[in-house]
Amino acid sequence: MKLANDSITHIKPYVAGNVTPDGFIFNHNLASNENPFGCSPIVSDVLKTYTATHSYPDGNAIGLRKCIAHTFNVPFQTVLCGAGSEEILHLLARTYATAGDEILIPHYGFSVYAIAALSVGAMPVFIPREDDVLTLSVDTILTCVTPKTRMIYLDHPGNPIGNFINRSDLTRLIQSIPPHILLVLDGAYAEYMTEDENYTTGHEFVEHYPNVVITRSFSKAYGLAGLRLGWLHAAPNIINMINRVRAPFNTSSLTQQAGIAALADHAFVEKTVIHTHHWRKKLEDTLTKANISFIPCSTNFTLIHAPEHDSKRNATQLYHDLGRKGIIVRPMTMYQLPDYLRISIGTEKAMKALFIEITSKSDHTP
Numbered sequence: 359m360k361l362a363n364d365s366i367t368h369i370k371p372y373v374a375g376n377v378t379p380d381g382f383i384f385n386h387n388l389a390s391n392e393n394p395f396g397c398s399p400i401v402s403d404v405l406k407t408y409t410a411t412h413s414y415p416d417g418n419a420i421g422l423r424k425c426i427a428h429t430f431n432v433p434f435q436t437v438l439c440g441a442g443s444e445e446i447l448h449l450l451a452r453t454y455a456t457a458g459d460e461i462l463i464p465h466y467g468f469s470v471y472a473i474a475a476l477s478v479g480a481m482p483v484f485i486p487r488e489d490d491v492l493t494l495s496v497d498t499i500l501t502c503v504t505p506k507t508r509m510i511y512l513d514h515p516g517n518p519i520g521n522f523i524n525r526s527d528l529t530r531l532i533q534s535i536p537p538h539i540l541l542v543l544d545g546a547y548a549e550y551m552t553e554d555e556n557y558t559t560g561h562e563f564v565e566h567y568p569n570v571v572i573t574r575s576f577s578k579a580y581g582l583a584g585l586r587l588g589w590l591h592a593a594p595n596i597i598n599m600i601n602r603v604r605a606p607f608n609t610s611s612l613t614q615q616a617g618i619a620a621l622a623d624h625a626f627v628e629k630t631v632i633h634t635h636h637w638r639k640k641l642e643d644t645l646t647k648a649n650i651s652f653i654p655c656s657t658n659f660t661l662i663h664a665p666e667h668d669s670k671r672n673a674t675q676l677y678h679d680l681g682r683k684g685i686i687v688r689p690m691t692m693y694q695l696p697d698y699l700r701i702s703i704g705t706e707k708a709m710k711a712l713f714i715e716i717t718s719k720s721d722h723t724p
């Protein structure tokens with residue numbers, strides 16, 4: 359007897375990155391875009407002294423939302439917190455889409471978008487990408503809009519592709535879509551975009567375009583992936599609607615305290631971002647010397663192209679060879695990109711170990 363909703367049976371379960379290939383013991387996890395420094399020492403102190411396990415948290419996360427509002431210079435009543443930005447991505451679909459609606463999702467976009475769409479019975483419609491660096495164009499997005507479109511998710515910058523729509527094109531997109539379509543700009547990697555002048559997180563649009571919302575994460579540059587904390591910047595009416603469906607205590611008191619502490623240590627985020635850019639550039643140089651192509655980006659990962667016809671270092675071969683050396687990277691089969699691998703920027707030690715392996719795969723070596 360069939361019990362689950364039809365749309366749920368079409369969902370392909372999310373596959374996490376930290377899955378070790380059979381029999382491998384890994385020393386270096388470069389599969390999940392995590393912070394190689396862990397978290398700020400100020401957060402560690404909070405974790406050591408936390409005692410409030412017996413009390414329910416503040417369901418409105420007032421202290422944390424005030425801190426976020428202050429740090430990011432946005433009004434307090436436009437901030438909502440969630441158990442990771444992933445929870446917020448789901449809550450948006452639950453609040454704004456239903457069976458029969460279409461939700462636009464970049465082809466090869468973050469896999470949770472399709473899961474969120476299908477979980478409310480909506481239809482994910484994949485926006486095609488162009489050229490060999492898989493660019494997403496505003497014109498193509500607009501051609502995908504139909505009378506049934508209710509939402510657009512944009513990973514901004516993308517995961518796993520890493521590219522983004524520049525400020526002027528984003529403005530054109532926002533001005534071109536009908537106001538009843540919710541545009542979700544997912545800024546999980548926004549902290550790393552310091553070097554791209556044409557990038558904007560989009561916070562400036564929220565006040566004037568009430569159908570534009572921004573999701574942000576504490577999992578990457580803040581190093582709090584294990585605590586699950588993300589936030590939404592949206593018009594107060596949207597926050598009000600989501601508050602009707604979200605779990606009343608969706609962020610724990612420990613997470614709220616850790617979030618406040620993380621925001622107090624801007625130097626930690628800065629150190630993370632500098633390290634990431636430094637080692638990503640070194641990774642790009644190493645790949646170029648080894649004649650392995652990749653998609654240029656500014657995030658804390660690099661997507662490399664290792665096609666099947668290269669018997670010595672195709673994606674499957676590389677994944678297993680690296681795994682045997684204790685380095686785990688992310689295969690992209692789940693994203694229908696079997697010829698690609700996503701490599702997160704890790705510690706100096708991990709990156710040096712990785713470079714030795716990549717260099718040994720150079721097509722100049724016998």
Ligand SMILES: Cc1ncc(COP(=O)(O)O)c(C=O)c1O
Nearest residue numbers: 442443444468517546575577588
């Ligand atoms: C593009 C993108 N959005 C959202 C998330 C979810 O992040 P969080 O840990 O805040 O739920 C991720 C996580 O990898 C991501 O890559």
